[in-house]
Amino acid sequence: MTIDTDALKANFAVVAGHGPDEVAQHFYSYLFLRYPETRDMFPPSMTKQRDRLVGALVRIVTNVDNVGELVPYLEDLGRDHRKFGTLAAHYPAVGEALLTTLRHFSGDAWTEKLQADWAAAYGIVADTMSGAAQKVDAAEPAWWDADVTEVDLRTFDIAVLKVRTETPHPYVAGQSLSVEPTTLRPREWRLYTPANAPGGLEIELHVRLIDGGPVSTALVRRASPGDRLRLGPPVGRMVLDPASTRPLLLVAGSTGLAPLKAIVDQLARDGGRPTHLFFGARSVREIYDRKDLDLLAERHPWLTVVIAISDDIRWKGPRGPVGTVVAEAGDWSGHDVLVCGSPAMVKFTVATLVASGVPENRISFEDFGDS
Structure with missing residues (x-):
């Protein structure tokens, strides 16, 4: 079927007009009540998670008709979500919660055609994410365990951490990876970018304290040698062009x-x-x-x-x-x-x-x- 992407963008603008907190709260309330087994995949505090949900939806809807931008983002998202324990079986539950939320906030503007278009669009999103995850399942773990070996507090709000993995992490210089301070803030993740090229077991992370940020607060204020981390798969495309010799x-x-x-x-x-x-x-x-x-x-x-x-x-x-x-x-x-x-x-x-x-x-x- 042909998806009316303009209609999806217009409808999402109406839904988003109710406020990101209200939309995300409705989505997660439905998901956790209808499928309680999914709750353990998320952190105890859902404040930041609600922001991430709406941010991801905005990016997906904005690029719904830009395949070159959307597909790589969804593939990164699918590979990265393995660290939460996400399985292909979870995608229908998320899709049901999403459509229920969209219908709720659309009110009388909701139509059978919108329902069909959103279902088709979500099917593409789910297939792309789960397909990317399945491709790497046999080749790499869902996360890499690491130990903090050094914490250098450079200013009151910026720390440089040295961490050591048990096996090399397959990032490319310029790519980011999500970090979970498992001994300090379990199930809380945030993206950071290594400050050194790959190839060994040691990774340097630069962390700035973000007001209200649970991960940055843990890493800047509380981290010490011996603390355990989990590092997610590499994401991002701000890397060197291997075909270029330009300055x-x-x-x-x-x-x-x-x-x-x-x-x-x-x-x-x-x-x-x-x-x-x-x-x-x-x-x-x-x-x-x-x-x-x-x-x-x-x-x-x-x-x-x-x-x-x-x-x-x-x-x-x-x-x-x-x-x-x-x-x-x-x-x-x-x-x-x-x-x-x-x-x-x-x-x-x-x-x-x-x-x-x-x-x-x-x-x-x-x-x-x-x-």
């Missing part, structure tokens, strides 16, 4: 530096390539990795490192939002560009670079929202 522009905001350090590490192992790394922060205090940045610039003649501070008059170097500093520093139209940081920083930087002449298809980015 690189890397733009980081705060702990968005981590994946770009992994990219630099990978470049060094591959022989190097002309690379400019711009790191932006609001204050001098937030230059939490200054020593390592200086060492990288000293060690690699093909690497230039620039630090930009936006809000601290004590800083004598480049001042202003890092996106502005980068755009004013040169012509980057011949570079491959990778950008990582907060959603606002990434949005501004990408828009500024595109306006300055960088082709949009040369820019890869990742933002550290509430993943």
